[in-house]
Every structure is written in structure tokens, then in C-alpha cells.
Amino acid sequence: MGPYLPDTVRQYATERPEAPAVTEGDRTLTYAELDDRANRAAQALLALGLDExxxxxxxxxxxxxxxxxxxxxxxxxxxATPLNWRLTEGELTAVARDAQLRAVVTQGEFLPGARAVRAVLPGIPLIVDGEPAPGELAYGTWLKDASDSDPLHAGTGGTVFLQLYTSGTTGLPKGVQLTLGNVESGPSQLAEMGWSDRSVSLNAMPVFHIAGTGWLLVALSAGAHSVTVPDLVPQRVVDLMEHHRITHAFFVPAVLHLLTQLPDIRERDFSALRTIVYGASPITPVLLRRSMEIFGCGFYQKYGQTETAGAATRLLPSDHDPDGPRAHLLRSAGNALPGAAVAIVDPVTAEPLASGEVGEIVTRSHHVTPGYWQRPDENAKLFTPDGWLRTGDAGYLDADGYLFITDRIKDIVITGGENVYPVDVESALAEHPAVCDVAVFGTPDETWGEAVTAAVVLHDNADEVTAADLIDFTRTRIASYKKPRIIHFVKELPRNPSGKILKRVLRESLGG
Incomplete structure (x- = not known):
């Protein structure tokens, strides 16, 4: 079997043609059917005159x-360029122009956005899984009329086949190019997560995010069955987990929080679960402990970015030991993936820093993107002079090589000349039983430069908790200079599609 995606699916289609590959609702494609339909879609795209x-x-x-x-x-x-259907038409068309799209495939519910794209890129084919208008193509017919022969393109590890746009928490989204080699999951990575060709995966993340597409590709590389969740409704998610006997799932911490708050969650049957992989945003120790107790399976953390195809480090299930001598590792992002390297450098000089020193996290591996689409200036900033990818995240490595993420470089709060890493304050506040969700950031302060500020979501039954109560709660948990000076109570925290909290939005709305 070849090492890359097309060869993997071809082989499974030959050796296990009736094995389930992808399920959506009541419809399941076997590996043979998926391979056949992908061949037809490939030939239909080529017939439109699209070049490599x-x-x-x-x-x-x-x-x-x-x-x-x-x-x-x-x-x-x-x-393939998955588009974020949550964007406004103006944002969507800006991405379409940047990508220089040559064709658009859309589900019927997203036709307004697809037609807006076509309006700014006149003449590009629009293929609709639904009711097409004159001049548009019907997806089912378009596929049915195409040849079923495999194009057998001679792709290599360096062949770009996927472009995902960053979520754009600041500035315009950038197109991250990913190659066949970038998304390749080797046997050791699959074994660490307990994958086999009998695994059943739950895919609850959007395809325009690396967690969604990347998780699908991991399942296909293992020959596993991928059960997709078109719309993330917590009750529906746990229903699917029970019904399909899910063995592997990927969740961002925000989704884990929603699931663990369901009234009947402790009565549900998760006995088939082997591994829950989590990542894409920080998790508090309180939420992690609660999730481990409820789901009762192995937990595996991934730290990475779209620019690393979603992975640079991992915290293995064996490192999740909340009551053991290494319980402190629950605050870490684990150590480097097999075949990857992670280091800490000075964010200004890019000089390596020693164990325990906080700096910018850099990484290199076969997972690292070749760069952003048509952004030479950004690409020059993305890599250090000796070729390491700059993540923009701050952290340190302990003596055993475990990575501890302190925050985004730009999110560090500098108060009275001291650096405060929001994750420390968030973890302390999250231990309060009344706190449901929390985000910490800096706001302008005439005396201290910045004030440590928290936006807090309380549980429904905790309305009587005051800001003074929470500030006092942190006094014995973190240094005095780290404790929040300002607390805002909010109904919910703003998040992007990957679940990351939009601290820029909080600063703008609560910064005064």
C-alpha cells in the first residue's frame, strides 16, 4: 500500500470493498463506493478543463x-479548498478571490454564498447538490455521467491537494497549503491512538477546519469507518456515539464542555469508546478531569495548527494520570510526535532557549506546510532562518521534553512589568464550582500598563457569585500580580469555528 491518501483508499477499496468508509445520516459509502465516486468526481473536474x-x-x-x-x-x-459557510458573503467572496477558484461545489443550503462567489468570478462552473438553476450543474448527474476510471495522477509527498484558510482571528484569512505528505499518518501515530480497520470514528468538526478534514483523513488512512455529524447538536452527538458504537472521536474543549453538561450524560453508554482526541484550543484541568471521568476512555491531546496539518506534539493516554505523580502533565501539550521536533526560541532573535525558559514555540516535521498561498511576505515571517515553523505561541519545554503552552505571544498580559500568561489565571478561575467558562486578557490601565481582566460565564445556578468572590478565590492559587483586577460576567464567550476564544473581540467590547 502506498503511503499517501489516494493509494490508501485504492487499496482498501480492493481488499475490503464492502467495508464502511463514510456515513452521513442514513447513507453509508463503502470503500469501493467512495473510491468509485471519487474517481467520477475527479474525471468530472478534469472534464471542466481544470489544470493541475x-x-x-x-x-x-x-x-x-x-x-x-x-x-x-x-x-x-x-x-480542494473547503470554504467556511459561516462567513458573510463579503468575507466568502474575498477568500474565493484570494484562492482564484476555478470551480465551486456546493450543497443546496449554501447556494446563496456559492452564487455570490460565482458573481465575482464570472464563468466558473457551479455544481449543486440540490436544485440547480439554469447554467448550473446537478452534482448527482454530473457524477453519474463521468467516467469511473481512476486518473492515477502521479502525486508525491510534495503535491499540494488541500488549501485551508486560517480562521482569521486577526487580519484577513490566509490560505494554508497542505500536501499529501503533510497529512500522512504513519503506523506509529495510528498505533498510539489505537486505530485499526475496525475502528469507528466520529467526525463532528467542519471540513473547512483542519480538525474536520484532518480527522477524516486519519480515519481513511486507518481503513476505519467515519461517521460524520453535519450539524453539531450535543444530544445528537451522544446519540450517534451510542448508536454507532464509536471508538474514536475528536472534540475541541468547547464541545467537551457542552457534552459534559448534558443532564443525562452519565447514564449514556460509552463502553465502545477507546480514544478521545482533543485539541485546537486550551483545556482547563477541571474540564479534562470531568471528561475523563464521564467518558472513561483513553484521552490523547494534539497540539498543532493548520500550518502543521493539525499536529506537532501529543500527550499520550498513559500521560493522563490525574491522581498520580505526573498529574502536572495534564497542563502540558505532551511531547513531539514521532518524526517531529519542537523547540523554544527567543521571539525576537530566534535564538534557542534553555529548558524552562518561556519563548516562542517552533517546530519542524513532514507535517509542516510549504507555506501560505501567494503570501511571500507572510512566508518569510512564518519560518526561522534555519527552517523552523514559527507558531506564534508562547511556551516552554520541561527537562523531559514536555511542552507547556503559556499563550499566544500577542496575548501575554504585561502588568507592572510582569508577564502574566492568561492560561494560568483561567485555570485558577475554572476551579471555582460556579464558573462554567472563562477567558483572560489584558485591558489598558493607567497605572499598571495592562490590567488582568477576565470574562466569566457562570453556571445557571450561580448568579449570586460576585467578582470579589472570584478574585478572592484565586489568591491562594496564583501569585498576587496574576490575579484578575477586573471581572466581567457574560452570557457566552465569542469563539471562532474551531472553538478558539476570540480575545480580540473581548478586548474591543470589554476593554473600556
Missing amino acids: GAHVGCLARPGTMSAEIVLACAKTGLV
Whole structure:
């Protein structure tokens, strides 16, 4: 079996043709059917006159169509470009222009956005899984009429086949190019997470995010069955976990929080669960402990970014020991993945820092992007002079090589000349039984430069808790200079699609 995605699916389609590959609702594609439909989609895209490297936009929820288009692009040398259907039409068309899309495939519910894209890129084909208007193509017919022969494109590890746009918490989104080699999961990585061809995966993340597409590709590389969740409704998620006997799931901490708050969550049957992988944003020790207790399976943390195909380090299930001598590791992001390297450098000089010193996290591995699409200036900043990817995250490595993330470089709060890492304050506040969710950031202060400020979401039954109560609660848990000076009570925290808290929005709305 070849090491890259197209060869992997081809082989499973030959050796295990009736094995389930992707489920969406009541519909399941076997590996043979997925391979056949991807071949047809590939040939249909080529018949549109698209040349190698052309970008194919896809407006779709997780499911069979998005899987077919990503695999079709991998089979042809085209570049799948999942589009964020949550964007406004103006934001969406800006991304479409940047990607120079040559075709768009869309589900019917996203037709307004797809047509807005076509309006700014006149003449590009629009393929609709639904009711097309004159001049548009019907996805089902378009596929049915295409040849089923495999294009057998000679892709290599360096072939770009996927372009994901950063969520744009600051500035315009950038197109992160990912290659077949970037997303390759080797046997050791699969073994660490307990994958086999009998595994059943839950995919509850959007395909325009690396956690969604990346998790699908991991499941396909293992020959596993991927059950997709088109719309993330917590009750529906646990229903699917029980019904399909899910063994592997990926959740961002925000989703774990929602699931663990369900009234009947402790009565549900999760006995088939083997591994929950979590990542994409920081998790508090309180939430992690609660999740481990409820789900009763192995937990595996991934730290990475779109620019690292989602992974640079991992915290293994064996390192999740909340009551043992290494309980402090629950605050870490683990150590480097097999074949990857992680280091800490001075964010200004890029000089290496010693164990325990806080600096910028840098990494290199076969997972690292070749760069942003048509952004030479950004690419020059993305890498150190000796080729390490600069993550923009702050952290340190302990003596055993475990990575502890302190925050984004730009999110460090400097108060009275002292650096305060929001994650320390968030972890302390999260231990209060009344706190449901929390984010810490800096706001202007005439005396101290910045004031440590917290936005707090309380549990429904905790309305009588005051800001003074929470500030007092932190006094014995963190140094005095770290304790919050200002606390705002809010109904919810603003988040991007990956679950990351938009601290920029909080600063603008609560910064005074």
C-alpha cells in the first residue's frame, strides 16, 4: 500500500470493498463506493478543463460529498479548498478571490454564498447538490455521467491537494497549503491512538477546519469507518456515539464542555469508546478531569495548527494520570510526535532557549506546510532562518521534553512589568464550582500598563457569585500580580469555528 491518501483508499477499496468508509445520516459509502465516486468526481473536474494546481471550492458540511471532493482532488493534482459557510458573503467572496477558484461545489443550503462567489468570478462552473438553476450543474448527474476510471495522477509527498484558510482571528484569512505528505499518518501515530480497520470514528468538526478534514483523513488512512455529524447538536452527538458504537472521536474543549453538561450524560453508554482526541484550543484541568471521568476512555491531546496539518506534539493516554505523580502533565501539550521536533526560541532573535525558559514555540516535521498561498511576505515571517515553523505561541519545554503552552505571544498580559500568561489565571478561575467558562486578557490601565481582566460565564445556578468572590478565590492559587483586577460576567464567550476564544473581540467590547 502506498503511503499517501489516494493509494490508501485504492487499496482498501480492493481488499475490503464492502467495508464502511463514510456515513452521513442514513447513507453509508463503502470503500469501493467512495473510491468509485471519487474517481467520477475527479474525471468530472478534469472534464471542466481544470489544470493541475487549480483550486476547487467546496461549500459543504461534513459528509459524503465533502469526502468525495477532497479525495477527487488528491487523485488529480487539483487543490480542494473547503470554504467556511459561516462567513458573510463579503468575507466568502474575498477568500474565493484570494484562492482564484476555478470551480465551486456546493450543497443546496449554501447556494446563496456559492452564487455570490460565482458573481465575482464570472464563468466558473457551479455544481449543486440540490436544485440547480439554469447554467448550473446537478452534482448527482454530473457524477453519474463521468467516467469511473481512476486518473492515477502521479502525486508525491510534495503535491499540494488541500488549501485551508486560517480562521482569521486577526487580519484577513490566509490560505494554508497542505500536501499529501503533510497529512500522512504513519503506523506509529495510528498505533498510539489505537486505530485499526475496525475502528469507528466520529467526525463532528467542519471540513473547512483542519480538525474536520484532518480527522477524516486519519480515519481513511486507518481503513476505519467515519461517521460524520453535519450539524453539531450535543444530544445528537451522544446519540450517534451510542448508536454507532464509536471508538474514536475528536472534540475541541468547547464541545467537551457542552457534552459534559448534558443532564443525562452519565447514564449514556460509552463502553465502545477507546480514544478521545482533543485539541485546537486550551483545556482547563477541571474540564479534562470531568471528561475523563464521564467518558472513561483513553484521552490523547494534539497540539498543532493548520500550518502543521493539525499536529506537532501529543500527550499520550498513559500521560493522563490525574491522581498520580505526573498529574502536572495534564497542563502540558505532551511531547513531539514521532518524526517531529519542537523547540523554544527567543521571539525576537530566534535564538534557542534553555529548558524552562518561556519563548516562542517552533517546530519542524513532514507535517509542516510549504507555506501560505501567494503570501511571500507572510512566508518569510512564518519560518526561522534555519527552517523552523514559527507558531506564534508562547511556551516552554520541561527537562523531559514536555511542552507547556503559556499563550499566544500577542496575548501575554504585561502588568507592572510582569508577564502574566492568561492560561494560568483561567485555570485558577475554572476551579471555582460556579464558573462554567472563562477567558483572560489584558485591558489598558493607567497605572499598571495592562490590567488582568477576565470574562466569566457562570453556571445557571450561580448568579449570586460576585467578582470579589472570584478574585478572592484565586489568591491562594496564583501569585498576587496574576490575579484578575477586573471581572466581567457574560452570557457566552465569542469563539471562532474551531472553538478558539476570540480575545480580540473581548478586548474591543470589554476593554473600556
